[in-house]
């Protein structure tokens with residue numbers, strides 16, 4: 001109902017406002033009456049701690065409404081006698097359309113000092129009182145196929161507040177009550193929402209700083225609540241926070257979560273929970289869930305995945321922008337000193353592109369953040385102090401995007417017992433938002449000291465074999481000096497393993513100093529091959545396979561020796577200062593069709 005000038009009107013509506021003798025309730029009552037509603041001004045007239053009773057508070061507001069030309073009656077019942085409160089409306093006006101559950105008291109005490117009476121009184125007035133009034137009003141609203149109900153919650157319930165255990169619990173309870181009343185009322189056009197107000201009132205006086213207290217005028221919140229009570233407002237089951245002439249919807253969100261076992265026939269262990277805890281608590285992909293059906297639907301999907309062939313598959317997402325591509329390029333030594341590197345470092349370059357080895361990262365991060373490797377081993381576990389990157393295969397399957405949110409699915413493919421350690425091989429496939437397969441990664445993780453468990457030594461078919469490096473002298477060589485800060489820079493692309501930065505951690509893992517990421521050395525090698533044989537054209541890159549045979553220390557100079565055999569570029573990377581090989585059995589396959597070889 002609106003007047004010709006667009007004013008929201010309540011003519012013919014009957015509103016019950018509890019606790020309307022002062023503060024917010026009074027403002028609701030005055031505004032509703034000013035807009036044509038007949039108002040039941042309920043107030044027991046007790047103190048803000050719930051002591052005493054008097055008719056004065058309600059009477060003053062009723063007088064004020066009448067003086068302004070409105071219609072109102074006073075009701076002095078406790079909200080716990082909800083039937084009597086609603087009865088006042090029926091007796092005086094024959095109906096009830098709007099119920100604003102606003103009455104409240106405070107009995108603040110720290111949890112230890114809270115007495116049963118403090119707890120019960122606060123719950124009785126806020127929670128039980130709102131329930132009783134709603135329960136009494138509901139049949140009337142149902143019969144007339146219209147109702148608007150407001151529950152009054154509080155940030156004290158949403159966030160907690162020292163000394164308000166009783167009040168916080170009751171106030172969050174009111175959000176739960178609003179949720180269910182909204183569901184039960186929907187089909188009869190009875191909508192229920194919760195208001196989360198911060199207003200200066202008898203209850204907040206002395207609690208809020210003066211400067212804030214003076215700005216938190218109940219008058220500024222009343223229009224929000226009054227709008228929620230209007231027939232034109234279609235919100236139902238929402239929580240609206242309002243204060244100082246500002247309002248917002250508030251809602252709970254649920255993270256993506258993590259499965260806590262690898263298959264349906266496995267149980268959940270505290271160790272598995274610990275391993276995936278960062279995923280359990282990761283809210284980066286949190287979403288609002290609308291209802292119970294959606295909430296349980298997601299669980300059914302998890303169970304279906306565990307039951308089907310997907311049972312050992314772990315899924316992870318990986319979001320990146322051109323900034324990440326540039327950071328990665330810097331991490332593997334790309335430099336503006338090489339004019340041909342600008343395409344990897346400057347997003348406005350006409351040939352701006354990703355160095356293809358960037359796409360090892362989604363699989364690496366999935367493997368490192370999941371319990372895949374540790375769970376694959378029969379006895380000893382795997383943690384960052386005993387795993388080394390052993391081998392890596394990457395195959396690019398489609399045109400590479402420059403940003404996006406990728407999905408990676410990974411699983412353990414093979415486990416080998418190599419005596420001095422175990423080798424766990426994982427396979428990961430990375431897809432774009434449209435399900436386009438972008439990259440396949442196969443990683444071998446050498447778990448030092450985890451061998452001798454009686455497992456097989458040889459790989460199964462499907463573990464990508466190393467290349468056979470030609471015996472002749474290299475066709476070409478390129479040297480790159482890594483910087484002392486190479487690992488410190490490279491780690492910012494995602495592999496935060498302390499082995500590469502923390503001297504104490506490196507010592508625990510058996511190294512004198514932090515070592516470079518294997519994938520950083522791989523990146524340098526890819527740059528050498530692209531520079532020498534593909535004119536830095538990333539789109540010519542098809543695949544790479546390497547074995548990491550010895551660690552690199554940041555600051556050392558890498559020499560990449562290369563042999564060209566058709567579209568396969570064999571390479572070996574060694575350390576100039578020591579002459580030691582660090583990457584062997586390695587090759588890059590370039591695409592034959594477009595390659596300028």
Ligand SMILES: CCCCCCC[C@@H](O)CC(=O)SCCNC(=O)CCNC(=O)[C@H](O)C(C)(C)COP(=O)(O)OP(=O)(O)OC[C@H]1O[C@@H](n2cnc3c(N)ncnc32)[C@H](O)[C@@H]1OP(=O)(O)O
Pocket residue numbers: 363364365367368387388389390391418420421423443444445446448457458495497499515516517518519547548549550551552
């Ligand atoms: C997605 C992936 C996630 C991975 C997480 C990684 C997180 C990162 O932050 C960690 C890193 O980047 S670590 C840095 C890069 N890696 C390294 O520096 C490791 C270098 N390699 C070594 O030190 C040794 O090869 C070493 C120690 C690995 C093995 O040396 P030895 O114990 O002396 O073994 P050896 O006697 O030479 O050989 C025994 C058997 O093991 C096989 N093997 C050797 N090196 C291997 C390797 N790198 N990968 C796989 N298998 C390997 C040998 O072939 C041999 O098997 P077999 O007897 O059947 O021939």
